[in-house]
Amino acid sequence: MANVTLRSVRKTYPGGFEAIKGVDVDVGDGQFCVLVGPSGCGKSTLLRMVAGLETITGGEIDIGGRVVNQVEPADRDIAMVFQNYALYPHMSVYNNMAYGLRNRGMAEAEIRTRVEEAARVLELSPMLERKPRQLSGGQRQRVAMGRAIVRQPKVFLFDEPLSNLDAKLRIAMRVEIRKLQRRLNTTSIYVTHDQLEAMTLADILVVMNGGQVEQIGNPLEIYQRPATTFVASFIGAPPMNLMPLRSDELTSQIAGADGAGIVGIRPEDFVISGETASGGVALGLTVEAIEHVGAETFVYGSRQREEQGVAANPGELPPGEVIVRVPGATGPAIGERIRAVAPRDKLHLFTADGRKRVAG
């Protein structure tokens, strides 16, 4: 029942450090927006600014048509799920969920209905009288979720809510969160550093780096058409192979690479083949390492000529190394020489500084 709009939002700390350098995001009513980026990129700061836990030093934050820059967190009609859950340790599960409702002066009967309904949805009904310390990590996480949903706020904010859970539970809770959000249809902003979580949850994905937005869009669109080399290497695992177009070997192969300085190829877009790809790329590789995942196999090869890769991006491969994904469990042997071929339409071309995508 509310959209959230950030208009050139800035955060400068008293020491002069600029944590957020002007961010514009528009989250529509009922949409699930994920802020993703490496640690220190400002995504949590931005979320805390929406929550009202950090002051806004520039721009505007608008929730449901009201600028909330000067509004107390309590009056923004938001609920937040914290990374460490931030449950009240001295209160029972019931009271943890009821606390926010009592503060707003709701009648005890109505509180009971809402808490019991939330407990039923989250399968917490048998645990209402327990204290948080008597619960497992996953149950605590659900209590934190319950505390947010009983309030029926305009906006849910999630600050890396799953990062304290083990891998299996994380996947299960990820699905739960998405289902719950769909059902309640509440606008949500979710912060994570996990690109897989970001891809699977988001309606709108905001990729951040160094206090700035690198790209905003639909997750698949971002995956398929990353706007910068940062986005290209951050979204997708294993990361996209990025190679400079300094050498004539690559440049001469690619048709219509004018203005491009870097070529990016996703590991799954390679085919091991003896054929040449007209207008595409064919790389001669020596296999250095193999990773069997089961359904697929990742081949790490080094290019035969000592080529320098593109440096200074997170998740980046060592210079000269290329990852090729092969479906199934069979792949080449270590030390074998292979040819990895990618067609022209699977190539991503960027300017030499990596900041812009080149059309074509």
Place this chain on the structure above:
Amino acid sequence: MQKQAIFQSKLLPYALVAPQLAIVLIFFYWPAVQAVIQSFLLQDAFGLSTSFVWFENYLELFKEPAYFAAIARTFAFSFAIAVSSLSFALLLAVMADRPLRGSTLYRTLLIWPYAVAPPVVGVLWVFMLHPSLGVLSRYLRAMGVDWNPLLDGNQAAALIILAAAWKQISYNFLFFLAGLQSIPKSVIEAAAIDGARPMRRFWTVIFPLLSPTIFFLLVINIVYAFFDTFGIIDTMTRGGPGKATETLVYKVYTDGLLGGNLGSSAAQSVILMVIVIVLTGIQFRFVERKVTY
């Protein structure tokens, strides 16, 4: 995993504990045993003969209304000192627990008074509140208060409570500050988002989470008020005027050393000892179990 394997020789562990044991035995158990023995003895006025009288010293004590008055007075003092110094220290700690400039400096300054010895505290407050010399007394009289703690028992009591509570604030402050800082910031933030205003946040979240600290300090402060106020009382009022500021500890001193009634004084010490043991027992029992959340 063998825990005993650390020491090669059997004697070494005993040798290492020995100095500590010696101190406890010589300075605590020996005088304590002496006090218990003494409390069963009665000496004549000139100290020439001593007779064993069983519990007569205790019985005499319990027949004395002044003793019960001293017990009531001591409890009232302890309660007043503990409550006033705890609440003021908590107030200061809450104020200091904010990211403000120069916080390290004023936190350090707030801790300093703990280093001042009790008699010095007494002298300081005497100078400030002495009826004829005191700086503050002039203002009090200017405000129309008939200030004379040397004659007025209630004012003398207030003076002792003030000085003793002031001295203990630093200690309490230190524990409260540590307690406040151990509360996760996100819990407070969650309460803020949950719509709790600062006052409500304090009473429904911060205060309950501090309750183990509060209970611990309450016991420590009561023990302090029982025993460590001796220096303050001795320098400020010497138990007077009348017996208005004579606490149990001070009565042990006046009856024994000034009054020469060693038997009764020893009996009083034994009773005090029992009180401390009970208080400490309560602390160990409850701090571990009930008050934790």
